[in-house]
Amino acid sequence: MSSRVAKLAAVYREHLSVPWQAGLAAIQRVIFAVYDKADELRLRANVGEFELATQQAGKQWLLLDLTNAFPEWMALQEYRDAYFESPEDMAGYQAGELTEFVADLTAKLKVRISDEAGPDTVVALLGVGALFGLARVSSVVEGIKESVQGRLLVFFPGEHHPENHTYRLLDARDGWNYLAVPLLAQE
Template sequence: MARIEDLAEHYGRHIGTPWQRTVAGAQRVVMVVYDKELERTLRARKLAFETATREAGHDWREIDLAGAFAEWLAADDYRDEYFASPEDLQLKLEAEFPADVAERLRKALCHPEVTDNTVVAVFGTGSLFGLARISQVLRMIEADIRGRLLVFFPGQFERNNYRLLDARDGWNYLAVPITAHSEGGIA
C-alpha cells in the first residue's frame, strides 16, 4: 500500500513549505488525488496526513461528507414521498443539496478553532458523485477558507482537469494537486 504513503509524503513536502497568505480562496485548496479503489486504504491511513500537517506546524480538523446526502434527505419533511417517487427528488436535489454540502463545509471552515494556520481535511467526496458537483460546492465556500482546505479526491487529475471517480467530465480548478507522481509545491 505504498501509494497512500507516497501521497502522504508528497503532501507533507507541500504542506511543509511556507504558506503564502495573500492567495485567493481557490488557491488555498489542496486536492489529494488517488485511485478510487484506495478509498478504504486512505481512510485507514489518514493519520499519516494529519501527522504530516502537525509536523509542519499546522493545526488539523476534518469533516466527512459520506453521510451528507442521507442526513439531508432524512431532514426533509417529504422524504417518504421521495422514496415512493425518487424521480421527484431531482429538481430539489439540484437546487438545494449542493448548498447544503457547502454549508456543512462552511461550518467546519468557520469553526472557532479554525485559524489561518489550520488545515481542514475533507473526506467522503466520492459519496457526492451523481448528487452534487464538487466544483460547484468549492466555488460556494472559497471565501471561507482561512488556512488550507485539503480535499481527498478519488479520481483522476490530468492536464489540469479533475475527474471524480474517473467517470464524469472533469473541471479545471486552481487547487494544488497532490498525486502519486507530484513533488508538492508552494502552498
C-alpha cells in the first residue's frame, strides 16, 4: 500500500474511532476521503483496508462502485448510436452534466441504499472520477445523502481547500463549496 493511501486509511480508522453522534443532519454524515488522482489504482487495490477498518469499528460496509454507471446507463438508451454521432443532441445536458443520467443514477443508488444499508452502515462511493464531464459529484451526493442513515464515504480523487471548503474533482474543474467532513492523508 502506498504511504499516502496508508495514511488516508489511518485517518479514516481514527475518524471511525469516535462514536457516531445521533441526530446529525445529512450533510454532517458525509465524509470525503480526498486523495491524489495519481493514487486511484493504489486506493482501489487497498479499498479492503477501509472495509476492514469499518468492520473493526463495529459498523457495516456497503461499497457502491460508480465506475461503470454511465456506460451501463448509455447501453440502455434507445438512441445511443445517434448520441455517439452527435453527443450535443443528448437530452438533459445542462451546466456540465447529463441531468437524466444523474436522476437515474441517484434513483438506483437510493434503492440499493434503502435495501442494503442501515443506521450503522458506511455507504462508500468509489469511482466518482468516472463521472467527470457527465455528472457533478455534488449532485450525486445531494441526491442520495438523505437516504444514508449511517455515513456516506466518498472516495474523492482531487483536492480540498479548507479555507473555503472547496472540492475539485481530478484537480481539473472549478470546485464547489461543500461542508462534508474532509479526510486527508497528511504529508
